[in-house]
Amino acid sequence: MLDLKGVNAGYGSFQALFDISLNVKAGEAVAVIGPNGAGKTTLMRVISGMTEPFSGEMEMEGKSLSSFPPHQIVELGIAHVPENRRLFPGMSVEDNLKLGAFAKTARSDSAKNLEFVYELFPRMKERRSQLAGTMSGGEQQMCAIGRAIMSGPKLLLMDEPSAGLAPVVVQQVFSLVRRIREEGYTVLIVEQNVQQVLQVVDRAYLLEAGQLIDSGKSKDLLESDSVRKAYMGL
Amino acid sequence: MDEIFDIFLLEAIINGILFGGVLALLSLGLNLIFGVVDVVWICYAELVMFGMYTVYWLAGVYDINIFIAALGAIALVSVLGWLVHVLIISPILGTAPINQLLATGGLLFFLQSVATLMFSIEFRNLGLRLPILEFSEMYFSYARLLAFGVALVGMVVVYLFLTRTYIGAAIRAISQDREIMVLMGVNAKKIYWVTASIGGGLAGLAACLLVLQYDVHPFVGISFGPITFIICVLGGLGNMIGGFIAAFILSIIISIGGLYSEIEWGYVFAFAFFIVMMFIRPQGLLGKK
Numbered sequence: 001m002l003d004l005k006g007v008n009a010g011y012g013s014f015q016a017l018f019d020i021s022l023n024v025k026a027g028e029a030v031a032v033i034g035p036n037g038a039g040k041t042t043l044m045r046v047i048s049g050m051t052e053p054f055s056g057e058m059e060m061e062g063k064s065l066s067s068f069p070p071h072q073i074v075e076l077g078i079a080h081v082p083e084n085r086r087l088f089p090g091m092s093v094e095d096n097l098k099l100g101a102f103a104k105t106a107r108s109d110s111a112k113n114l115e116f117v118y119e120l121f122p123r124m125k126e127r128r129s130q131l132a133g134t135m136s137g138g139e140q141q142m143c144a145i146g147r148a149i150m151s152g153p154k155l156l157l158m159d160e161p162s163a164g165l166a167p168v169v170v171q172q173v174f175s176l177v178r179r180i181r182e183e184g185y186t187v188l189i190v191e192q193n194v195q196q197v198l199q200v201v202d203r204a205y206l207l208e209a210g211q212l213i214d215s216g217k218s219k220d221l222l223e224s225d226s227v228r229k230a231y232m233g234l
Numbered sequence: 235m236d237e238i239f240d241i242f243l244l245e246a247i248i249n250g251i252l253f254g255g256v257l258a259l260l261s262l263g264l265n266l267i268f269g270v271v272d273v274v275w276i277c278y279a280e281l282v283m284f285g286m287y288t289v290y291w292l293a294g295v296y297d298i299n300i301f302i303a304a305l306g307a308i309a310l311v312s313v314l315g316w317l318v319h320v321l322i323i324s325p326i327l328g329t330a331p332i333n334q335l336l337a338t339g340g341l342l343f344f345l346q347s348v349a350t351l352m353f354s355i356e357f358r359n360l361g362l363r364l365p366i367l368e369f370s371e372m373y374f375s376y377a378r379l380l381a382f383g384v385a386l387v388g389m390v391v392v393y394l395f396l397t398r399t400y401i402g403a404a405i406r407a408i409s410q411d412r413e414i415m416v417l418m419g420v421n422a423k424k425i426y427w428v429t430a431s432i433g434g435g436l437a438g439l440a441a442c443l444l445v446l447q448y449d450v451h452p453f454v455g456i457s458f459g460p461i462t463f464i465i466c467v468l469g470g471l472g473n474m475i476g477g478f479i480a481a482f483i484l485s486i487i488i489s490i491g492g493l494y495s496e497i498e499w500g501y502v503f504a505f506a507f508f509i510v511m512m513f514i515r516p517q518g519l520l521g522k523k
Contacts, residue, residue: 048417074419082417088410091403099407102400103419151419 001026001186002047002078002155007056009046015054016042018210024155029177029187031197031218033231034207040190041083043207044159047188048080049073060155075105079153083160085144089133093124093143096132100150109152117146120179138169145176149185156180158189162196174200194231198222242493245372250489251482252374255382256443258481260458261465262389262474263436269409269472270429273323273331276338279459280345281318281434285311285441286450287353294360308438315434319426342455349452357449364446381443388439389478392432405429409472461501464508470521480519484508 002024010016016039024030034040045051047058049070058065060076068076079100087096097117101110118125121142127135132143141161148156161177162170170193178200181187190207191197198204198218206214206227214227221227264278275281285307292303322341326333364376396402404420405428415422440458448454465484469476484504491500515521 050413050416069421070416071419071421074417080417082414086411086414088407090410091407095403095406098400099403099418099420102404106419107400147418 001028001061002188003057003059004047005057007046007053007058009042009051009053009056011042011051016210017046017053020056020212022205022212022215024186024188026154026186027184028203029181029189029201031201031204032188032190032207033192033194033197033204034190035231036192038207039210040207041159042210044080044082044157044188044190047073048078048157050080050082074103074151074153077152077154078157079148079151079155080157081144081148081159081161083163085137085140087132087140087143087147089131091132092129093132093135094128096143096147097124097128097150100147101152103151106151110150113150113152117149120149120183121146136169137165138172141165141169141173142176145180149180153185155186155188158187160191161189162191162193170196194227195222241371243490245374246489246493247486248372249374249378250486252378252382253489254482254485255385256440257458257461257465257485258478259385259388259436259443260440260462261469261477261481262392263433263440264462264466265469265472265474265477266392266405266436267429267433268466269474270405271319271323271327271426272409273327273334274338274463274466274471275318275433276335276459276463277318277342277345277455278433278437279455279457279462280342280349281311281314281437282441282444282458283349283450283452283455284314284345285438286445286448286454287349288438289442289445290358290360290450294358304439304442307442308435311438311441312431312435315437316427316431318434319430323430324423324426342459346452346455353452355452357451359449360445362446375447377446381446384439384443388436392436395432401425401428461504464505468508468511468518470518473518473520476518476520 004023005021007017007020008015020043032040032043042051046053049065060078063076065073088099097114098110101107101113106113123139124142124146127139132140135143158177161173165173174196177187177189181200187201189197189201198221201218203217204215204221205212260278260282264275268274288307288310289303292298292306293300318341322337323334326337367374367376367379396406404415404418404425408415408422408425412422444458448457461484465480466477468484469478469480487504487507488500491503
């Protein structure tokens with residue numbers, strides 16, 4: 001579904017990603033794990049069009065992403081749940097969700113998708129007229145995921161959904177990710193919370209200092225000594 | 235004696251409210267543009283001046299139906315607003331804010347000079363004499379009542395547009411997180427265009443309402459520009475509801491101040507009130523931070 005070949009990217013003269021090649025197949029859940037500053041967020045931003053890559057090829061279902069302006073990437077079925085959720089704090093939950101369906105391709109299904117989001121997160125229905133910025137971190141994460149679902153995506157990019165949340169809430173967020181998988185969405189997730197993310201995805205890539213250094217099935221990585229040492233402190 | 239005085243006071247308050255309608259409309263346009271594009275159009279009232287001339291020439295000189303003339307003025311100023319954004323603001327959007335102030339400030343003098351060359355400094359008016367409404371010993375001009383009503387309708391239409399449509403939601407969202415809009419599939423450039431055109435259209439509508447009451451001349455913007463800017467700052471720059479409230483506060487102060495002495499003193503009181511308020515709430519009535 002998603003194919004990256006030899007992607008280099010960064011900001012100005014600073015290069016954050018070096019020669020990244022990865023792929024995500026339809027129906028899969030894939031994680032990119034790595035320490036702070038490894039380039040995980042940059043990777044997500046490059047795919048969703050927020051940051052322009054220096055070079056490299058990116059394809060979604062055979063279509064080259066570079067041939068679309070950034071705001072049309074979402075119309076190809078790529079929805080990005082950004083780092084720190086980035087809701088519109090002064091707008092209601094429902095307005096936030098509505099903006100998720102701004103893309104022309106999403107508007108016709110917006111009523112159906114809204115119902116689906118409310119079914120997935122009944123809490124969002126209760127809070128639909130509350131200002132998004134006044135909700136708890138976990139609720140904001142639900143809203144951010146809901147907003148992404150409103151665009152009717154095939155692929156969900158999730159950037160550190162557990163960051164900044166209390167441990168109990170982190171558990172809830174990972175069970176949310178599992179729910180989303182079960183609903184048939186393809187997921188690409190970046191996380192620092194290695195142990196937990198490996199339990200909800202099929203495969204993972206290891207990103208360090210802007211380079212992919214390893215990849216494999218979650219099960220194997222969970223048992224790999226080097227991963228356990230480097231990321232789980234075991 | 236007491237009773238008569240109360241009636242004058244009430245009349246002044248009501249006239250203040252009526253005057254506030256158009257000021258609220260103007261501040262809505264300026265706030266909308268500031269909220270979305272993050273630029274203050276110093277020359278906003280000069281767009282109003284061109285709208286007033288449009289109505290004057292179409293209806294007053296060429297004798298075209300006043301409603302068609304009004305629509306023409308709204309359309310023309312709307313296009314002017316779009317041009318201001320595309321030609322002046324857009325090329326310097328990423329640069330220091332002072333550049334945008336200087337550019338729109340410079341445009342103010344440019345527009346005044348163009349108007350002087352085109353129309354000379356003569357004061358012109360439509361020569362309409364709308365009747366005066368008498369209501370229990372108080373007098374209100376129909377022009378003002380009409381202006382108030384239409385301004386309110388205009389603001390309600392903008393409100394519905396902002397709350398009920400996708401583009402309206404994007405306009406409200408863009409100031410809260412500019413960078414993230416691209417993930418929603420929003421082309422920020424297009425939102426800027428729409429906003430500049432609506433801002434221009436509101437200036438055009440205000441022009442139609444003002445030309446019913448005031449003479450038009452190349453420097454008429456001075457009468458509305460500074461007060462509109464002050465309303466926006468008093469309400470909290472970019473805050474549309476704050477601007478709405480501030481418009482009525484200041485227009486009532488002007489009207490009551492004018493009751494005790496000359497109308498110019500009303501403006502002095504209003505500006506003094508504004509300066510005091512800036513010490514008490516520098517961020518504006520509903521502004522944050």
